[in-house]
Amino acid sequence: MRSNRALLWASITQVSGLLLAGYWFKDALNTDAVAYLRLAEYYAGGQFGLAVSGYWGPLLSWLLALALKAGLPALAAARLVMGCSAVLFFVAGVILLQTAGLSGRWVRTGAWVLALVSIPWSVANITPDLLLAALLALATAFLMAARLDHKLLFTTAAGLLWGLAFLTKAVALPLGLLFIVGWQVWRWRHERLAGRRALAGALIFLAALSLPAAPWITILTRHYGSFTISTSARIAHTIAGPADLERYHSFARHFHRPEAGRVTAWEDPSRMEYQPWSPLEKAGYALHQARLSSWNFVLAQIMLMTVFLDWPVVLGALLLAWRKPAWRVFLPALPVIPALLFVAGLTLMYLPGYLILPEQRFFYPAAPFLFIAGVWLVETLRTRWPLPEAWSGAALAGSFVLPALALLLFFLPARRDAGTMARELAEALRPLEVSGPLAGSASQPGGRVGLYTAFFLGQPWLGDERSPTPESILASGARWFLVNNGTALAQTLSRTPDFEDITPSGLANRHPVRVFRIIRH
Template sequence: MPSADSPNDLRSRSTGREPRKPGQGQRGRLTGTLVALAVGIVHVIFLAWAIWPNRNNLNPDGISYLRLATYYAELKTPLMISGYWGPMLSWIAAVWIKLGVPVLVAGRVSMALSAVVFAWGARALLRAFPLPAWAQQVGFGLAVLWSVFWSIEYISPDLLVCGLMCFGAARMLRGDWVTDRKQNVVSGVIWGLAYLAKAVALPMAFAVGTVIAWLWHWREKRNGRQVWMGLAITWIACLAVGLPWMAVLSVHYGKPTFSTSAAIAHAVVGPPDVERYHPYARTIHKPDPGRITAWEDPSTMPYKYWSPFESGEYFKHQLRVMRQNAVTVLVLLGGFDVLHTGLIGLAGCVLLAVFHKHAAARSWLLLPCMAVCLAMVYLPVYVQIVDQRYFYFCYPVIWAAVCGVLVWLAATRLELRRVIAWVLGGVAFISFIAPAVLGLMVALTGLPDAASQSASDLAVRLRGKGIVGPVVGSGMVAGGRAGLYMAFLLEQPWYGDTAEPSAVAYEKSGARLVVVNRRHSVVTELDTHSAFRCLDERLFGSEEEASLCPVKIYELRR
């Protein structure tokens, strides 16, 4: 249970409850621990179950992480160094690859481990707030359910980094964090590990750390010098963990570098006066020797970087991007539950802090502030409606906000208000658990992914016919770029694609295989061009069988 010294302590002063009997708290903690362990065991079973039906599912980011993991396992430098991707997920996958686990399975196992880190990190953060035991256990259970689905939705470090950030924030909310320098160091080390998972954790360490330190100083009236010294030690420990990797990146790129992802994420949302999307997907090019795709390290690709201070129009464009992203972030946060009660809970915490008569209520501002910290990191850059994975850190935060408001409503002798609180609590619970259970069912039966399934099937057919070589073309279908996925499975370089595919561009690419969507207009051009040979007849038994595949493959005649 959270310490009474927690800076967000809001105790009921009007419930009239009997004080706990001696030993009752200890028995409650033991029961809670046993329940958590049981849930954790079930969690691992679900994660293991979900690996097999989703083993072939891919995503572009996942391909990069798995290729980097392969380079780490084979000690291929400098291929294994990338400033765009955090190294930790690749390190974890590399261990499994080195042990002989197939690459795709290694990716799934690494995501399962990330889900475990996230679920227990969410539990640690929930326990840092003065919530009832039921709220903490239910929140942990919800995180367990969702993390199974999230572990198979993408191969990405988002579960891992958000779990570590939860652990880091929870450690800073401990009652002894202010006075115990060891706790300062431990929290800093956790934040440093989070940075190694994904670079976004570094600004989050500074932002969330500042908010928590301010709360300790303002709410608890702790010695300011002690608080800010503790924060400084936390930051120093965080940087100490991250500095070796920063040094590697700085030497690799020839300039001080802690990550290249922020600059690229900002570049692609620039004004539409020129093409600004990721060049790996909009240009035909050859990746560096030894790489499958330039997406493994896009840092040196010809992005069109820009600054909002270049002109008045650029500044206005930046404001439009931030306004649009603010709406997107609200939709993403609201999407964690059916009725958007999470957003209502965050708003309720603000109202509680402003209007509640007890000063302790102001500490509930921490929850919306933590969500705002993460939102502010992404406001100026590239965020899409499908990017909910960036905000997994906010899931336990919004659950805590909802429960905090409900606890306040129930903390009264007025029976009607308590009944209302319980009714609203039931509605919120259903709103949260319904999508979590649905996600679990999808994970256990297999997430449909036409692009990955097509790429896997075609890779087997091509390898069986001995037709392998460099690949060009996206073959965009539901689930992503089948062309890129197929190149990865064949271990052949992918030469990218153009925004407006044409037979002439593909002919000049130097690739052997061209992958396009079967319904794309370029198919007619390729069918009639003498430089291309359609492989439907060689790969499929009949035209009917070929028509069931959403992508079409051509071979360049030599």
């Protein structure tokens, strides 16, 4: 009864927080959001040739398309889908903690943690990472249920959910392959599961996973003309390559023309020009790969700390448990090893390619598994020191909630502000009948205001250069160019006869972005 009441209050708090945060960040955008929302518009409009993209998983765009078909504006649809993803993450996480065998006290604590951290995560980005976290948590809960009841139905359900996770983000596929092998080997080694049953369980899981995954892989293969599971891993590896060539996403470094009907080539960067590389090409590339993977491993640990502050303490305790049997007392009672296998597998997915600290969202799926590891840490410490029960629970919860609170208060407002700038600019430009391609990033701390403005106007965005000149802008084919106010480029354009500053008068004195019309003589 006490647990049910705590879960109810946690869910009420979560929904209330989601509504408040959703309203506060109603204009928040990110670069990936533009792609997901545009693809959703194509699905909603039946433009399936434009909707298919090997770089982005389709599930989030499908859900957004349903909201768009219901008549919601794009950003309202995004806020609704992200809020529902957060609720599903909460429910799936609680089910996982219960199935993992945590006591009622720890399930209640974990429920509050998941409810609170999901609020800022739901508005941090319009991306499928929170939905991915929910599906993976629920899939793992079914695997744990199969471990207890030995029902193949649970294993099948886990595979189907993992297949849906693949439709959310392609990284789920290799992660699923790695995790099911580790999971079954762990059960075979430590639970004396018969080898034949372990193999059968893994095959059933993989067969179920393929049911949602195979049709999408078939669609991508036909779309691109060659076998394609996803293009995201290849591109992520490419842009992390050696600095001997320009390897970053060309949509942000070069002027270009997106495919007809698209706002930005970022909707499907798979066909854009990249400079692929391989560590097998030459010794220098192999050394670069080794350094990259080593650095990404360190960076991943820091990013895990932004989810769970006590992660380094858990690693230290695990080292002690490996060396001292007394520290292993709770390892058999809690599925700590499978939880750590999941975290390790998730980390491994991001070692070979492009990884930066602001992409904390990549590690949202680790949160409930980190909580299980945190419970093991607290219970182990309490066997050696008389830590008060209430204090230890609050300390563990704080290790998750404090980083999420810092994200909400100090890092996310800039993203909201950039979206607001773009919306205000688009609304002011509509009476001027601004149509035709735009260019220029006009980057602010919260994102590319130029791209966001093009999204709000529904006009093509032709990208940007690192150091654009009046000549390169004229050659880009754009009709309008956006640039940050007060920059040397803005001053140069204002003195160039081929450019006319048309920044609406109501915004000219307070808006950080200038809009120039390109005059073609």
